[in-house]
Amino acid sequence: QVQLVESGGGLVQAGGSLRLSCAASGRTFSTSAMGWFRQAPGKEREFVASISRSGDNTYYADSVKGRFTISRDNAKNTVYLQMNSLKPEDTAVYYCAARRSTGWRDYALRSDFESWGQGTQVTVSS
Secondary structure (H helix, E strand, O other), X not given: OOEEEEEOOEEEEOOOOEEEEEEEEOOOHHHEEEEEEEEOOOOOOEEEEEEOOOOOOEEEOOOOOOOXXXXXXXXXXXXXXXXXXXXXXXXXXXXXXXXXXXOOOOOOOHHHOOEEOOOEEEEEEO
16 A cells, blocks of 8 residues: 655646646555546546556546656655646646556556545646
């Protein structure tokens, strides 16, 4: 099990940028694939991006390709989501997730992950 705490959310104007961080505790972070999901009020939690254990494989939702970048620093037990060219429709609570993994595929389902953070609010004004 990995304990996850998101930070970096806030209010930003459309077209602006924001970087989210997810700090992980536990001894298994370096063996865990990581993901970001988001959920707007009244909507289902949706996939945003995922990254393999080493960071050499990434996968993105079509809605954020070219705008968001997921990365990780295993020495710091931290995964990041750099969000550029933000749009009002990006407004949501963003959640970090972890999966104990011995390999890689394009993890994009809620059921792919077993540990979740509490979320951080991102609001993009028009």
